[in-house]
Amino acid sequence: MTSRYTRRELMVVAAAREIRDHEVVFVGMRLPLLGFGLAKATHAPDAIGLFENGVIRDRPAEAFIYTMGDPPNIVGAVACLGLVDVMSLLQQGRVDVGFIGGAEVDPLGNLNTTRTSSSGALTRLPGSGGAGDIASLAGRTVLIMEHEPRRFRERVDYVTSPGHFPGRRRGGPATLITTLGVFDLSTRRVRAASLHPGVTPQQVREATGFPVTIEDHTPATAIPTADELAYIRHADPDGFWTGDSMKTG
């Protein structure tokens, strides 16, 4: 794969395609933020973005931001409320789709961002932040992950962000976007919806610590158009998030 786009750019495009027009989106930082901006610029001009710190935007910030609390993310927002206010809207069911990532994922879409002993020693991870809330309360969730064997586990060490479980009131994981492909999680089984160009089924199976359905006719992920790439490179000019050196998830 020596094309003119990075895998992370491809993942941004895949994330954007998960957003439908007029939807209310719980936007995270990094790739989902770019995906939201790209969706707005293309097929979902009337999508609304909520940030867990209380910001509501109907278009991306004018300047590059490192955190959702950066001043450019306040400028031009349609509203700047408190955390409990936007979480209340999430709990009400007013959010259609939310994006979350994690260090580990399992076939039910459970995510771990709290602690793991997978490498033998205890490793403390940053914790939930808003991810556990989005996983619990959004209409559906899209998971974004670095596709590595140690991260794709039969059962995660700790469920920070719950996936599918019996008695779930609402929502649950719909789609998993990784560095290797796009996977449908909505049926509680992991099925490849598309593999990124050049990725083989065997590569995916070797990088995945649990069974994954890959059909013969599983398509290749549609590559970014020139316009899509232009948007991404305008929004992330230094490749801070989408360059090949930056880790996702």
Add this chain to the structure above:
Amino acid sequence: MTSRYTRRELMVVAAAREIRDHEVVFVGMRLPLLGFGLAKATHAPDAIGLFENGVIRDRPAEAFIYTMGDPPNIVGAVACLGLVDVMSLLQQGRVDVGFIGGAEVDPLGNLNTTRTSSSGALTRLPGSGGAGDIASLAGRTVLIMEHEPRRFRERVDYVTSPGHFPGRRRGGPATLITTLGVFDLSTRRVRAASLHPGVTPQQVREATGFPVTIEDHTPATAIPTADELAYIRHADPDGFWTGDSMKTG
């Protein structure tokens, strides 16, 4: 009683004296509002006033107001929050004293402002407003009433604002200020603390539908000073609330 002050002016002075310096006061309209302003101007310069619509003031409005939502009550406020915000502060226990009134009162300090059949037919009254909340949640309450036999009942028809009851978590009625005197309710018995000048014990007993303790040495309510009257007449120049024609409670 043909002196140069009205009974309502005397009641305002009595209300002001219930406020100690540095206290947080849940202020009602009418006489308590004037009492708050008078207390601030005299012995309690650092009292803070909360209004149930969300306004917090540390001095009275510059212009005459009919309702707590009138624009002059917003101008110069230190904060203008929502109703649930100030009620939350009340529920937390951050309010020292609140003023409430009613159509009927009983010896436990229960107030009725909802409905009564005392005259034979059903009469619908305006309802609780914030009074039930102040009665439930303030550090102590001061009751202000028109002193008439039909209003002072052994048991009120309907307890809108609860007085003393077993298991009360906090607060309860401390003082009852009427058109005839000032009464201590803090011991769950009604004891006259002072009778207004010219009011006889017999007058009070005839106007009260339940036993009231009036001791031989019960003093006369201290009459307003010239400064106090000057303040009241500055704040209520037309006697809208403190003139003799205006009904309290």
Add this chain to the structure above:
Amino acid sequence: MPAPESPSVPVKLKRSLREAIAEQVHDGDAIALGLALESGIPFAAVHEIIRQQLIAAWVGNVAGGSGYGFRRAYEQGQPRRIVMEDHSNFSVGLALKAAAMGLPYLPTFTGIGGDIVRGHPRIRPIGDPFGGPDLLAVGALRPDVAIIHVQRADAQGNAHLWGNLGLTVEAAYAARRTIVICEEVVPEAVIRSDPNRTMIPGFLVSAVVEEPGGALPSSVQGYWRRDFEPFLAYHRTSRTLEGLQSWLREWVLDLPDRPAYLQHLGEAALARLRVSDRRPAAEANFAP
């Protein structure tokens, strides 16, 4: 690049209050209004609802001054019986707040020991799983429609409101549909210059109408003083059912819309009520 699936913004901005009410308010709807207590009461909308012959099924809280029309309905069933669910200000606030938070109820200590909560359809006892004293659970109240009068909004319904707030924000969050009535529809840039002033985000709003003076005789901070006299006149006139009906004819039924109401009020009254001085908020700099 995929073609936009639905390029058109849903048109929230309505040409008239009549259009907004006809579209958003249906017979039998639970309507939340008068949420800032005494200011910003959307009287123009209420008058439009009366003209359109709709009936509000539920009166949640009546504070301050007895209303004769309300008393006749409650005490004598005239012109028709109304059903009352009694609340304190806090309990109705918590009922809206529970819906706003997406919860079936909120716990509280208010009302314990009183008659309001006894046998109340929306208030039930609840324990404290941490071993503290018992509380009351106030069930969520989700109005079909909230009608809110604000100073300014953009065409998407992002609304700036200042001064008295009361329960306005809770009701807009709680309601299925929210109608924003504003003194002025302003360009998006005005709203975006101060996102902390946006009390109601537009994605919660179903319809926006520009109706200056639509809250009279109640006040709107910075725009309209409270018109005290009509409150007294209504109180006097509504002492009898005939009086109420003649008042309704004069001020509601015989007037087609709010501009006609303002004209009937007269230029002298409007000049007295309109705020023309300025007391601007201290500057807040949002530069990044």
Add this chain to the structure above:
Amino acid sequence: MPAPESPSVPVKLKRSLREAIAEQVHDGDAIALGLALESGIPFAAVHEIIRQQLIAAWVGNVAGGSGYGFRRAYEQGQPRRIVMEDHSNFSVGLALKAAAMGLPYLPTFTGIGGDIVRGHPRIRPIGDPFGGPDLLAVGALRPDVAIIHVQRADAQGNAHLWGNLGLTVEAAYAARRTIVICEEVVPEAVIRSDPNRTMIPGFLVSAVVEEPGGALPSSVQGYWRRDFEPFLAYHRTSRTLEGLQSWLREWVLDLPDRPAYLQHLGEAALARLRVSDRRPAAEANFAP
């Protein structure tokens, strides 16, 4: 007229952050800070607390990027073991909100089905008395002290805050004592010109300190840009315990106060970080 019993206003305005911290923060106190998530973090106060050798007993929520110092303490007990109570953003927000509302808990649906709430000391199952599905009760969290950085406040602590809010308001309501650190102490009239901008009423505030730049390297809307480099430098340096200690010496222990920190940062950096353009909020008229 009775003589004023206590005419003197309690002096909330402190001469220095050192004085405010020494007076308001005690060993063993639970301290709430960093409440707006990434902006307005009161770093000057944190540095002062470190200088004064106090230990915060409780870390409620850590979001975004793993901290090596935090990991060493948690994983290896170096330099000392820390106890962690894990939360999501919403559950810690509800814990503060419960205290702010004077309640022992608030119900929620968040976290159900996950491990955070399993055996959690502050989260317990609770039913719905109206027959709906079970919920979780998040127990109230009442910090001893909340430390909040705002744009401006008066000497009574009435504080104007704009931009990013996060959990700032909830924490100030919930805490036993609140320290307001501001860019500018302003005359009362500035605050009173816009009471809707007062996120924290002064009667909840124990101490006020003017400390411009006290939130650096985090941002303050309209005053300071985020200083990105120190976050990266700290991350790199704190990879080892020695690195962390040398960083602490350079930026905290060897500097007497925040003005010394700003001087150490240097004029060029300050010029780059200081906001000098204006993007004023649209005027709001409060005239009555």
